[in-house]
Amino acid sequence: MAYKKPESALVVLYDQHYRVLLLQRQDDPTFWQSVTGALEDGELPLETAYREVREEIGIDAKAHGFVVNDHGKQNKYVIRSRWLHRYPPGTVHNTEHVFSLQINSDLPIVLTEHLQYEWVSKDEALTRLWSPSNREAVSLFVPSVP
Known part of the structure; x- marks a missing residue:
């Protein structure tokens, strides 16, 4: 197994009604999150964001004319111990690049890596998301209902 790069893209998705898309992880059903994934060799964070949206929910954002917003924000966090085996030995931190994307719900x-999805209000998303950095991204970058 090839190790994952400890650098990832987080893409917070919201729809035309300002609802947030939550994804339930297969390996931990109590863990709800936004689209996220590791950068591949030679890939820029923005490229990762587009790729992960396509891979995880089956929507080609570029083909639909949706633009991923790069917020120029990076988070560094401790990788959960249950996932450390996926990274090179001695790796304990991940650097996460934060993006948002508005799509039509x-x-x-089409889920490929998650058990289910739900469109929820921003407030509900903030209570259900597991990751503090994911909650912060929703809080900062998902507009409130006008």
Whole structure:
């Protein structure tokens, strides 16, 4: 197994009604999150953001004319102990690049890595998301309902 790079993209998705998309992890059903994934060799964080949206929910943002917003924000956090085996020995921190993306929730979502998804209010997302950095991204970058 190839090790994951300890650098990732977090993409907070919200729809035309300002609802947030939550994804339930397969390996930990109590863990709800936004789209996220590790950078591949030679890949820029923005490229990772587009790729992960396509891979995790089956929506090609570029083909639909959706633009991923790069917020120029990075988070550094301690990797959960249960996932350390995925990274090179001695790696304990991950650097996360934060993005957001507004999509149309009428588009079909095809999950490949998660058990289920839900569109929820911003307030509900803030109570259900597991990761503090994910909650912060929703708080900062998902607009409130006008």
